[in-house]
Each structure stands twice: as C-alpha cells, then as structure tokens.
Amino acid sequence: MKLATWNINSIRLRKENVIKFLKKENIDIIFLQETKTIDKFFPESFFYNYGYTHIYFRGEKSYNGVAVLSKIPFKNKSFHNFCNLKDTRHLKIELINNIIIHNFYVPAGGDVPDIKLNVKFKHKIDFMNEMIELLKMEVSKKNIILGDFNIAPSENDVWSHKTLLKQVSHTKVETDVFKKLLEKCSYEDIVRKAFNKEDKIFSWWSYRNKDWKKSNRGRRLDHILVSNNFKKNISNVNIYNHIRGQYKPSDHVPISITLKD
DNA sequence: ATGGCGCGGTCACCGCGA
Numbered sequence: 001m002k003l004a005t006w007n008i009n010s011i012r013l014r015k016e017n018v019i020k021f022l023k024k025e026n027i028d029i030i031f032l033q034e035t036k037t038i039d040k041f042f043p044e045s046f047f048y049n050y051g052y053t054h055i056y057f058r059g060e061k062s063y064n065g066v067a068v069l070s071k072i073p074f075k076n077k078s079f080h081n082f083c084n085l086k087d088t089r090h091l092k093i094e095l096i097n098n099i100i101i102h103n104f105y106v107p108a109g110g111d112v113p114d115i116k117l118n119v120k121f122k123h124k125i126d127f128m129n130e131m132i133e134l135l136k137m138e139v140s141k142k143n144i145i146l147g148d149f150n151i152a153p154s155e156n157d158v159w160s161h162k163t164l165l166k167q168v169s170h171t172k173v174e175t176d177v178f179k180k181l182l183e184k185c186s187y188e189d190i191v192r193k194a195f196n197k198e199d200k201i202f203s204w205w206s207y208r209n210k211d212w213k214k215s216n217r218g219r220r221l222d223h224i225l226v227s228n229n230f231k232k233n234i235s236n237v238n239i240y241n242h243i244r245g246q247y248k249p250s251d252h253v254p255i256s257i258t259l260k261d
Numbered sequence: 262a263t264g265g266c267g268c269g270g271t272c273a274c275c276g277c278g279a
Contacts, residue, residue: 009278010268034278036269062269063277108279150279169279206279207266221279251267251278 001072001259002236003029005103005222007148007204007252011035011067014250015043018069019050021243021254028071030254033105033148035065042067058088066091066103066147080134082127089127099230099259100138104131104147113171121168124150128177135185143227144259145187148252150221153178154192156200157220169219187225191255194237204252205244212244224257233260 004027008014011032022030030052035042037059044055052069056077059065064087076094081087089105107127110120128151135145151174155161164170182189195201202218209215226234236258243253 013268034268108277110277111279167279204279207268208264210265219279248267 001028002026002256003031003101003144003146003259004254004256005031005033005146005148005224006254007033007105007222007250009034009036009250009252011065012037012041012043014248015046017243017246017248017250019047021240022050022052022069025238025240025256027256029101030069031101031103031146032067032069033065033103034063035059035067036062037065056091056093058091060086060088064088064105066105068093068101068103072096082130083123097142099142099144102135102143102145102147104145104149106131106147106149106151108150109168109174111168113166113168113173115173124168125173125177128174128181132177132181132184135181139186139227140229141227142230143187144224144230146222146224146255148221149178149223151175151178152219152221153189153223154197156198157192157202159200159202159217159219164219169221182225186228188228188231189223190226190231190234190257191220191224191237191239201239202241203239203255207251222252222255224255226257234258235260 054070057067074093107124109124112118115122158164203222205212205218
C-alpha cells in the first residue's frame, strides 16, 4: 500500500494536479490539507470516478480543510476539534488491518514567535500539546500521523538554520514541541531517517521567490511519522520536489511511503 | 530589513499563509 500527504492549497483549483500525481505514482491513499472549501463544493465525484471511492473530508469556507481519498475502505473514521475550535484541521481513519492514520493541518502560527504576544503562535503550541495528549493514548497501536505540521524540526530541514531560528516554523519552542511529540508518543520521523543527516530536504517553497528552484529557500514542514513498533513495515520514502515546478503548483509538494501490513 | 506571490471571497481589496 502506497500512501501520500500533500498540502494542496485549494482542492477545487488543483484537482487535476492531484489526480495526475495519484495515477503516475500509483497512490492508494492520499491525505490532503488546506482544501479551502466547504463540504458542499468538494469535488467528490471527480475523484470517485478515478477509483478513489472511499472519501472523507471536513472543510470550511476559505481556510483550512482536510481530506482523505482512498481506494481502500475504512473501518472507522472520526475527527477531533482541537483548542475548542471548529476549524477543520484533523481527521482520523482506521483501516481494515487496524492501522490508524491521523491527518493534521497544524496552525501556521503567525509572525511573532512568542506565545504572550501572538495568539496565533499560542494556538500552534497549544494545538501541538493537545496532539501529544491525544496521541499518548495510542502508543500501542499501529499508528501513522501525517500532514502539514508547519514545523521544520532539524537543522537541514531549512535552507538556513541560522536565519530561520528566529522565524516561525523553526524556532526552538517549535522544534522542542515536535521533539516532545516524537518522544512522548513514540514516533519515528521516518522521512528524515531515509536521508543523510546533512542532506537538505524540503517540502515547501514560498510563492514569493522569483525562482523557487534557483534560490532553493525551502523548508520541510510536511511530515509522515510512524509508531516505533510499526516502522519496520515502511519502505520507499519519496519527496516529489519536481511537483513544485508544475503548472499552477501548490507551494507544498507531496511525500509518499510504501507500507506492508 | 523588506517584500516578494497566490488563495478565497459579502470580490478589486482584504485576511491569511510561514
């Protein structure tokens, strides 16, 4: 089974990009973030007609929104509202073989990396801590969490460690809470593990650079984390950098893993 | 140090992304 995650930045605008990727890479299940549409306008039948007949999504107007498109049926599906908000940032599915997968769109956190001065940053840190509390209860399960965490955890997950230490996404507060998630809930960052420690690996490049490829000022904000008791089942980690260069791209690229159950 | 671009929407400006 091959699964992927992708922050698509509008599903209505990029449904063709999604199906092109799914077909070319033979993806069985994809988890999307920032679908940016209310459920009524989600292009469900479009994906259904390509064989993704198991679809689950939660959206809202303009912002956020998460979805899963699958060829494989779910045994259960649910969601949790984090920080007592009804923003659509999470969904959870359980497959027939008892594998649990959580899809997250963690708050970006605004500009100022201080929980006292910036409510958006506080929201991000609170969200991560609530994730930790929730996922602690699932340590014994075959568990995968993935999505856009809006945190670049290690030095070579950003184009310049020194510069980015002061910028939201790579501050110590954020990388510490990410580390805490891995430790307390027993996950492995299997994507980072698939590369050398010195390799720069990114999943996002800003729209504001004239030439994303030339300046290469990227960050690795999207993640697939796998329970330590289940990570031996993972192979073939892929980050599809070239997707950033396609026509009308998202600012994020997809990541996939292969999984034997 | 700043701004750069692109999305949706009570739509031609604004909030937001990170």
